[in-house]
Amino acid sequence: MIDLLTFLFWNLLYFAAFVGITLAVVFPFYYAVLSSADRSGERTASGVFWNIVFWIVVALIVLIAIFPFYYAVLSSLETGTQLFIPNYLPQSLNPANYEAVLTRPSFVSSIVNSVFVATVTVVAALFLAVTASYALARVRFRGRGLLLLTILAVSMFPQIAVLSGLFELVNWLGIYNTPWALILSYTIFTLPFTVWVLTTFMRDLPVEIEEAAIVDGASPWVVISKVFLPLLWPALVTTGLLAFIGAWNEFLFALTFTITETRRTVPVAIALLSGASQQEIPWGPIMAASVIVTVPLIALVLIFQRKIVAGLTAGGVKG
Amino acid sequence: MANIQLRNVTKTYGAVNVIKGIDLEIKRGEFMVFVGPSGCGKSTLLRLISGLESITTGDLYFDGERVNNVIPSKRGIAMVFQSYALYPHMTVYDNMAFGMKLGGSSKADMEARVRRAAGMLQIDHLLDRLPRQLSGGQRQRVAIGRAIVRDPRVFLFDEPLSNLDAALRVQTRLEIAKLHHDMRDVTMIYVTHDQVEAMTLADRICVLRDGKVEQVGTPTELYDRPNSVFVAGFIGSPKMNFLEGNFAEAHGCATLGIRSEHIDIVPEGQEMWQGRVVHTEDLGSDNYLFVDVGSGEPLIVRQPGKATIPEGTVVSLLPRPGMLHRFDAAGRPVQMPIAAQ
Numbered sequence: 040m041i042d043l044l045t046f047l048f049w050n051l052l053y054f055a056a057f058v059g060i061t062l063a064v065v066f067p068f069y070y071a072v073l074s075s076a077d078r079s080g081e082r083t084a085s086g087v088f089w090n091i092v093f094w095i096v097v098a099l100i101v102l103i104a105i106f107p108f109y110y111a112v113l114s115s116l117e118t119g120t121q122l123f124i125p126n127y128l129p130q131s132l133n134p135a136n137y138e139a140v141l142t143r144p145s146f147v148s149s150i151v152n153s154v155f156v157a158t159v160t161v162v163a164a165l166f167l168a169v170t171a172s173y174a175l176a177r178v179r180f181r182g183r184g185l186l187l188l189t190i191l192a193v194s195m196f197p198q199i200a201v202l203s204g205l206f207e208l209v210n211w212l213g214i215y216n217t218p219w220a221l222i223l224s225y226t227i228f229t230l231p232f233t234v235w236v237l238t239t240f241m242r243d244l245p246v247e248i249e250e251a252a253i254v255d256g257a258s259p260w261v262v263i264s265k266v267f268l269p270l271l272w273p274a275l276v277t278t279g280l281l282a283f284i285g286a287w288n289e290f291l292f293a294l295t296f297t298i299t300e301t302r303r304t305v306p307v308a309i310a311l312l313s314g315a316s317q318q319e320i321p322w323g324p325i326m327a328a329s330v331i332v333t334v335p336l337i338a339l340v341l342i343f344q345r346k347i348v349a350g351l352t353a354g355g356v357k358g
Numbered sequence: 359m360a361n362i363q364l365r366n367v368t369k370t371y372g373a374v375n376v377i378k379g380i381d382l383e384i385k386r387g388e389f390m391v392f393v394g395p396s397g398c399g400k401s402t403l404l405r406l407i408s409g410l411e412s413i414t415t416g417d418l419y420f421d422g423e424r425v426n427n428v429i430p431s432k433r434g435i436a437m438v439f440q441s442y443a444l445y446p447h448m449t450v451y452d453n454m455a456f457g458m459k460l461g462g463s464s465k466a467d468m469e470a471r472v473r474r475a476a477g478m479l480q481i482d483h484l485l486d487r488l489p490r491q492l493s494g495g496q497r498q499r500v501a502i503g504r505a506i507v508r509d510p511r512v513f514l515f516d517e518p519l520s521n522l523d524a525a526l527r528v529q530t531r532l533e534i535a536k537l538h539h540d541m542r543d544v545t546m547i548y549v550t551h552d553q554v555e556a557m558t559l560a561d562r563i564c565v566l567r568d569g570k571v572e573q574v575g576t577p578t579e580l581y582d583r584p585n586s587v588f589v590a591g592f593i594g595s596p597k598m599n600f601l602e603g604n605f606a607e608a609h610g611c612a613t614l615g616i617r618s619e620h621i622d623i624v625p626e627g628q629e630m631w632q633g634r635v636v637h638t639e640d641l642g643s644d645n646y647l648f649v650d651v652g653s654g655e656p657l658i659v660r661q662p663g664k665a666t667i668p669e670g671t672v673v674s675l676l677p678r679p680g681m682l683h684r685f686d687a688a689g690r691p692v693q694m695p696i697a698a699q
Contacts, residue, residue, distance in 0.1 A: 076363040164490070247443035250410050252566035265456075295613030 069095045088329050108333065115326035136327035145300040149308035156304060157286040160225040161279045168233035172355050174262050176241035194231035198291050210297055220296040227290060229282040240274040277344045284336060305332045360511035360545050361386045361418045367416035369402055376402050387543040393556040394566035401516055404549045408514050409433050436505030442497040444489040451485040454504045476505040477504040495526040513549040519555060535559055553593050565589050587689040590615045596646060599657045611692045615683035618646065618660035621675050629674030636663045643645040649673060
């Protein structure tokens with residue numbers, strides 16, 4: 040009994056110390072970030088100090104976020120034993136890995152597959168979600184709340200739990216080893232999130248705008264397509280982007296529902312890249328392939344980021 | 359252009375009765391104002407007429423044709439909303455032309471009508487702008503313009519001035535009055551909780567209370583001959599003075615009403631009531647004396663010019679003959695002549 044109590048006591052003490060130290064370390068940074076807006080342009084000693092702290096925090100965050108990718112780029116440009124010597128600055132610019140990856144026909148076709156699957160998933164999910172969320176946000180019907188909760192509940196199932204059932208479904212539909220198997224399963228898994236986000240957005244659009252359109256003679260479809268869709272751009276871009284990233288990165292379904300090399304998507308293709316022998320893991324080509332498939336995502340986010348921000352400010356208009 | 363008839367119209371949301379049977383006729387070309395406190399159902403009634411809400415029971419006729427089940431865009435109505443409800447992503451021109459576009463009008467026709475409406479409201483120079491680049495008053499004018507372009511039989515206004523500041527409110531009120539003057543045969547229905555807007559704009563006012571019509575009449579009728587204590591208290595600013603108890607019994611009624619401008623200060627000895635001035639308000643052109651005559655709330659007495667009577671003075675008051683409003687315990691006017699005084 041005493042043992043247990045001492046055990047608990049010490050553990051509590053450790054925990055308290057841990058929380059205390061963490062807070063003590065984190066708080067100044069936290070404070071620096073929070074109050075940075077107030078001090079912009081301030082030229083006093085403490086103002087400068089806190090500004091420096093703020094930029095240190097920013098640099099840390101950027102470093103933590105960027106470093107893995109940076110290291111992948113570095114590694115992808117190295118070959119042979121060079122790969123196994125740690126280095127933080129570029130030491131060679133050898134495109135051999137990229138050549139190796141891009142000359143494999145199966146890898147190129149897997150990129151095409153990925154683009155096709157992710158794009159169709161986004162289009163299908165957004166179309167279904169926009170129409171569904173209009174109904175869920177604007178049409179009064181019995182059981183609406185229950186339906187919304189059910190939709191949310193769907194997203195609670197782990198992928199592995201529905202895998203076998205979905206496999207049966209895919210087989211029954213006769214789409215095994217086709218992109219449609221992936222599009223179907225990805226759409227199923229993206230829709231709950233997409234519907235929820237769009238429903239909350241749609242609910243926040245002023246009712247009067249819809250009513251004005253109804254008085255102007257707009258049918259529900261015209262209201263959705265001509266009035267709501269332009270206002271929902273920021274939400275569509277955000278959810279579409281997330282759906283795209285989800286579909287692009289997905290591994291389990293892609294591995295299960297495809298069998299031939301030419302039907303694979305990129306994550307599976309990378310995982311199944313094989314070296315010269317069973318014992319060799321081809322780090323170089325893997326890194327090169329990872330960089331190749333990450334670049335489109337980064338480009339998409341950078342392009343649409345501006346749109347998202349522009350859209351959000353445009354939404355701040357009253358009426 | 360339409361004569362609107364409501365026959366025993368009701369509206370219920372689940373178990374809640376919002377509109378409890380309304381019979382009303384709005385004449386062609388009339389400016390009708392629905393007024394009442396919040397929650398009285400005035401906006402709901404407007405929405406029933408617009409078709410944005412369905413009527414639970416009863417009938418609604420436009421020019422003798424039953425329109426209960428006609429969709430809003432086919433009723434020949436145009437509506438101006440409190441929050442403007444402009445389409446934020448469209449230019450002013452597109453906002454105004456949207457209805458005609460959906461109706462499949464020709465480009466030239468559309469352009470002509472939008473330009474004409476914009477000219478009427480002096481917003482021609484704003485046609486290329488987006489709503490977010492306009493001020494509140496300009497937005498509301500665009501909303502009115504959008505309604506004009508629809509060339510409606512019935513114009514519906516749902517508290518259109520509530521979001522504007524005081525100066526703009528007066529200006530826009532004038533513009534709406536002018537619009538009514540220019541579009542003589544378009545029926546207009548206007549919802550407001552502000553009795554000043556009701557008095558200044560209306561041909562006839564419909565006072566609503568708890569989903570029922572309390573009184574319908576011209577502003578003068580409502581002001582001079584209110585049909586209930588409620589109407590008497592609602593119409594007019596400052597509020598009509600009400601006296602109860604002994605003060606009312608002396609005149610053979612339960613509630614005695616007198617407007618502030620119908621009370622004169624008289625030399626001592628000729629008074630009906632006497633009391634101490636507890637507060638004064640100076641409005642420049644007029645001043646209000648708050649006189650405590652011992653009946654709960656102080657009587658408000660309106661005097662022209664600047665306040666000359668200091669607080670604390672005891673004044674003698676006499677209501678003008680024939681200006682007393684007498685109501686029974688149910689709040690209805692007492693018709694019998696005044697017995698003895």
